[in-house]
Amino acid sequence: MKKVIFFMIDSLMPHVLDECIRKRLVPGLKFLIEKGVYWDQCTTVFPTMTATVDCSLITGEYADIHKIPALIWYNPEEKRLVNYINGMMPVLKLGMYTCAHDVICSLNESHLSKNVHTIYEDLEKAGKTSGSINLIAHRSSQKYPVKMPFLLKLGTMFRPFEDVSGPDVFTLGRVARSKLDPPLPWSWDETLIGHYGINDHFATRVLCHLIRHQILPDFTMVYLPDNDHKVHRKPKEACQILKKVDDKIQKVLNMFSSWEDAIQKHVFILTGDHGQTLIGQAKDHNIDLDDHLKGLKIADYAGPVKESDDLVIANNERMTNIYPLKPHVDTEIIYRLQQDPRIDLIAYKSDQWVEVRSGGKQESLRFCPEGSSVDIYGRSWTLEGNPAILDLEISGSVTGEKVSFGDYPDVLSRLYGALFSQSCPIISCTAKPGYDFKSAYSPTHLGGGSHGSLHYIDSTVPLIIAGAGQDSPFENPRLVDLKGYILDLLTKTKHGF
Template sequence: MMMGFRSIFIVFLSILLIGCSAYKNNEDQNNPMAIQMNNKTSPKIVLLIIDSLMDEPLKKVIEEKKAPALDFFVKHGQYNKYLVSSYPTMSVTIDSSLITGTYPDKHKIPGLVWYDGDEKRTINYGNGLFEMMKIGVTQFAEDSLYQFNNVDLSPNVETIHEVLDKRGKQTASINSIIYRGNYEHTLKIPKVLAKTTALPNTYKTFGPKRLSVGAFIRQDEKNIHLLNRLGLNDAFAAQELKYLLEKNILPEFTIMYFPVNDHEVHRKGPKTTEGIEELDKNLQEILNVFPNWESALENIIWIIIGDSKQSSVKKNKNEALIDLREALSNYNILKLNEPVRNNDELVITANERMAYIYKISEDFSLQDIANRLLADERIAWIAWKENNMIQVKSWDKDGVFQFKPEGAFKDAYNQTWSIKGNSSILDLTIKNNNQIKYGDYPDGLARLYGALHSQKGEFLIVDAKPGYEFIGESSPEHTGGGAHGSMYKNDSLTPIIVTGTNKSIDNLRIVDLKKWILDLLE
């Protein structure tokens, strides 16, 4: 049945809202030795990203025998629940760190929403229907379908697809939101949208040898899973991988993204298992391509990860939602659908449980803004750059914490730092030998440094306590459900399952997976 244009248009907008046991476990998140297997290394790797996969609901569905495919991978591999995400814990930044092996100070994707001081406009890759409508569908499509991969992702970093192509190895990307590679592809806009909006018929983009992005480009022309979010769904992704397997054209490295669990967790909260159960059905279909499930392990290394966790958001809107416009109402704040005016002073870009606040006037200081926000006890801390150091302040802890790279203090990832002041603001423990131990904010120094050096201009980062979420103009909100974005451990630690390799990964962080995978494929 043909849907009306209005329905298709809303679907088009909403599908692009990217964002959003009995097993052997390593329970110590400060122990970087994580993945070791005794099996023979396989010549091919499939990396499956399950958006917002979390340890507790995963174990629950396995124990209740509702996820036989994931149970199979866990029993035949090694499992760890302490894979550290990037920051902000939003998919665009995380996936950029995953395929470049860098934090945002290098790859330059600051978050799902951020302000470009050079272009003097807010960049929004998909943060809520109402924000999209205000920005305009044409600009939104330009940013999310073209600019993200081809302009904003720094040319000074190499993606895993680009590196492997130079080494003579083919790669594939299936529904991953960040995929830059060396091959030009054409993304085709559905005709009904191209004819009834200002969207062009096609976008040129660069990706790996084999690229699938829902209805915009696919490998299997008979893939029928296009109606639900125009193919940006789990069933479409599974069918694309099945096609590569059945045609015996699976490349040396494939990355595939499953988004549906994230939508369920946002709506129903971190304890929901419905998204994982549905995802598992698609994994079963993939495994059923093989003569038996065990044979799937013979020639392929399977790596299954989440990209981040989500935290519960309180049900009471007045309590849960931190409206930054109200807190900063004495400033002139740039509106989403208006150009910058001479009297505009601030820009607010809320990324769920964290936010960037940009100072675009010389009439006051970042400290002035921070002092106003520190009155809100729902904010965990505020950070900014000043005097070549990062400054961090908190409502409920005295003083200020300052740090910068290189110095006498070393963390579990062999990163060295100069630090001053109250380190408890970021829940750091400093041992007698100047060893830094992370608490509530895993790899907090490098992740915060990366976010604060991800872009030009003067700006603050604000990070929420558990249970709370930031909102700005037309921001989505998730009261009674789940949200991420913050650097807190409840948003930052996600599971990883690995089968088929005896090569350990030294540091259990998403930012380290690229190097590990490249080493596996040597």
């Protein structure tokens, strides 16, 4: 059986990877593509934000099942916003301890549904070992203490954190980690300059340490965040940024006697969690939600929500969830949003249905699971209204309608999953390419890169599998399907590993 090494490269984009290959900037990724199987259109999850994507990746489910709605979302039971660390001003407003506790502890221990199994939990039941290097979604059976560096202790006012769960090998930078034998030597990448270990250098250093000392688990997932952070600020330098990521991939491949030896001994899987869209530089490329909803009482960002509040805004960059708190407020919100042609899609629940509208247009579409229309993934739906709103192509046959996707890949399952991730009313809106949402304290990206929407630019990532043969295991790959594939590799003998 070959061990599996999985790289999650934040904001890895197909067009950037293809350009880098043409310019011969990424020999490591090029080698894995040539020796394996490559898809330039793998569909991610909605919203296209790391928290929801990572939870779908490790559970094999969309958000209606695993219950992590977004990177930023409203918790109606606690009447407050949850922010898994996005933007300095929002974090300071909500409180550093609250946000740190949510992402380090609550996400895995209480927010992620107990009704789903993570890949780490399933592998443990199968008698296999696993590792998570710096991913925020890592729930498993073992517990590890949280040990905050001094400055983070100061920022969180020395308040305690409970132990967090994780697999056999586990790191969240310096904050929490399993013991390694031999221990990992200290390096600069664990300091404040290196975001206390949440960086590409630390992650690959840990992986190389595991390989060098032959203590690599059967499955290891490695998160590389630097690409995302840099492309947000300098999208026009995306190729040079990805080249630095490839340098890290090469360091891992160089741990073996040859690169060929690496893929003979291991299966390498590389993908991204979402893409990024270039945002225009002019101010009107920020869609100001506070302005659109003027006159309605918007809950204060730091909460708690009051009885007098009409709505809560949970801004996720190119996607925003708006939570109406009073009867009939939703109708007014939807009407106002629909007047803005910069808003791409406006979606909300109506009993078991999802209703979808588009900014600047009057047409609508609604859909629900089960029916005579079957999409390319074999899931059936009932559709009513104008399918062009979601760029759906409907073709008839003697056995029923066939649904294929255009600008919004796997949009029915992804949008349904996001809206039904919570039982409370939600109005989910996305921005057209080139635009970003703006609201109180939210980070904006004029002239930079942003993501979050259903559009294929945000929603399509590369997928590379090397070392598992060159037969394609997927016709239409999705990140949500990778968990089952990996479990097959590691627990079934039919692959001959």
